[in-house]
Amino acid sequence: MAAVVGTAIPFHRNMPGGFLPEAIASNPVTIEGKDGLVVLGRRPLNAETPPHLLDEEVTPTSRHFIRNNGIVPQEMDPRTWRLRIDGLVHRAMSLSIEDLRKRFEVVTRRLTIECAGNGRASFDPRVLGNQWTLGAVACSEWTGVRLADVLKAAGVKDNVVYTAHAGADTHVSGERGKPPLSRGVPIEKAMDPGNLIAFGMNGGPLHPMNGAPLRLVVPGWPGSFSQKWLTRIWLRDVVHDGAKMTGSSYRVPETPVAPGEKVPDSAMTIIRSMPVKSLITTPRTGLAITGRTLPVAGHAWAGDGEVARVDVSIDFGATWQPADLGLPANRHAWQRWSAALEFPRKGYYEVWARAADDKGVSQPFAVAWNPKGYLNNAMHRISVRVT
Numbered sequence: 001m002a003a004v005v006g007t008a009i010p011f012h013r014n015m016p017g018g019f020l021p022e023a024i025a026s027n028p029v030t031i032e033g034k035d036g037l038v039v040l041g042r043r044p045l046n047a048e049t050p051p052h053l054l055d056e057e058v059t060p061t062s063r064h065f066i067r068n069n070g071i072v073p074q075e076m077d078p079r080t081w082r083l084r085i086d087g088l089v090h091r092a093m094s095l096s097i098e099d100l101r102k103r104f105e106v107v108t109r110r111l112t113i114e115c116a117g118n119g120r121a122s123f124d125p126r127v128l129g130n131q132w133t134l135g136a137v138a139c140s141e142w143t144g145v146r147l148a149d150v151l152k153a154a155g156v157k158d159n160v161v162y163t164a165h166a167g168a169d170t171h172v173s174g175e176r177g178k179p180p181l182s183r184g185v186p187i188e189k190a191m192d193p194g195n196l197i198a199f200g201m202n203g204g205p206l207h208p209m210n211g212a213p214l215r216l217v218v219p220g221w222p223g224s225f226s227q228k229w230l231t232r233i234w235l236r237d238v239v240h241d242g243a244k245m246t247g248s249s250y251r252v253p254e255t256p257v258a259p260g261e262k263v264p265d266s267a268m269t270i271i272r273s274m275p276v277k278s279l280i281t282t283p284r285t286g287l288a289i290t291g292r293t294l295p296v297a298g299h300a301w302a303g304d305g306e307v308a309r310v311d312v313s314i315d316f317g318a319t320w321q322p323a324d325l326g327l328p329a330n331r332h333a334w335q336r337w338s339a340a341l342e343f344p345r346k347g348y349y350e351v352w353a354r355a356a357d358d359k360g361v362s363q364p365f366a367v368a369w370n371p372k373g374y375l376n377n378a379m380h381r382i383s384v385r386v387t
């Protein structure tokens with residue numbers, strides 16, 4: 001926190017857990033091309049988007065969250081950028097962005113990216129890491145070529161089990177050749193036609209903080225698989241062991257554990273599909289209304305699955321009312337939901353939203369605690385005062 005406010009905080013022990021210093025809360029962030037994001041840390045730069053700024057069906061580039069593990073590259077020239085595909089392939093390739101455009105079908109898709117640590121701030125006991133609240137999620141419209149098409153052109157060998165991704169960002173330590181993040185996916189997931197090697201974002205170029213000029217978008221799974229500033233995809237015959245693939249990074253206990261329990265790395269498993277989740281994006285929390293009715297709306301998503309229903313409650317979950325739920329624009333796009341609420345009398349209310357996926361799995365009421373603070377898909381709630 002001291003790094004974020006720029007100086008030591010003598011009374012930091014008195015600060016409550018999950019506390020946001022006023023200097024940060026009231027300090028409008030000035031990241032060029034971003035608007036309204038709340039900065040969690042500056043080195044590396046991490047910033048999330050308040051839910052009410054995520055109301056649009058397609059998240060504008062200016063509101064796509066930023067999750068950096070390292071220092072962003074200096075050079076992001078799309079004309080000189082190269083992507084290498086190598087390792088266990090029949091034809092290793094080095095491609096420019098122009099090559100990608102010319103050689104492969106260019107597609108545009110709305111794809112949800114959510115950081116696995118989104119919601120970490122609500123873990124009790126607290127866990128280390130960026131204290132994301134709700135806004136490390138976005139659904140922008142990405143343009144690029146299918147990862148599967150490029151891998152097919154390279155000719156994936158039969159013994160390949162995993163991809164390994166590399167980007168041009170550098171480690172915060174400044175140590176040369178030490179990548180901040182290098183993740184990979186099982187080859188079956190890599191071959192899913194939903195994954196893109198993207199060079200376009202919302203009809204324009206990628207934002208420098210979102211991986212310009214070239215990134216992976218591997219929707220449905222933790223955002224960490226979507227390597228930014230993508231320079232290399234290496235095909236391997238073992239589970240990739242790059243930076244933040246091993247130990248407890250992006251892993252959860254194989255079986256549920258009690259809050260605060262110590263879990264050995266050997267009992268942790270790599271996170272795959274993200275769980276079902278929803279956000280209330282209209283209205284913003286804390287609203288006071290004078291009438292008795294209120295339209296509410298938001299988005300819901302379910303990793304590799306689809307959202308089957310969203311329900312809302314104004315009585316702390318005692319009764320539920322079904323929301324109208326839209327279809328995804330394409331697979332892996334979040335789904336719009338809306339409902340008309342009616343409040344019986346004046347007073348303080350909370351609106352809770354709960355999504356369920358196509359397997360009938362719902363969002364839980366409370367956080368399922370795990371040592372690294374991942375996969376918090378507890379229901380989102382906002383407060384409303386009827387005056």
Ligand SMILES: Nc1nc2c(c(=O)[nH]1)N[C@H]1C(S)=C(S)[C@@H](COP(=O)(O)O)O[C@H]1N2
Pocket residue numbers: 064065066067068069070113114115116166167168169180181209210211222223224225226227228229
């Ligand atoms: N090269 C590189 N790619 C990266 C990261 C990174 O630190 N370096 N962070 C990952 C993580 S943890 C997430 S959640 C997403 C976030 O994408 P965004 O910053 O565009 O929102 O990028 C992923 N890709």
Ligand SMILES: [Mo]
Pocket residue numbers: 067114115116117222223224
């Ligand atoms: Mo992430």
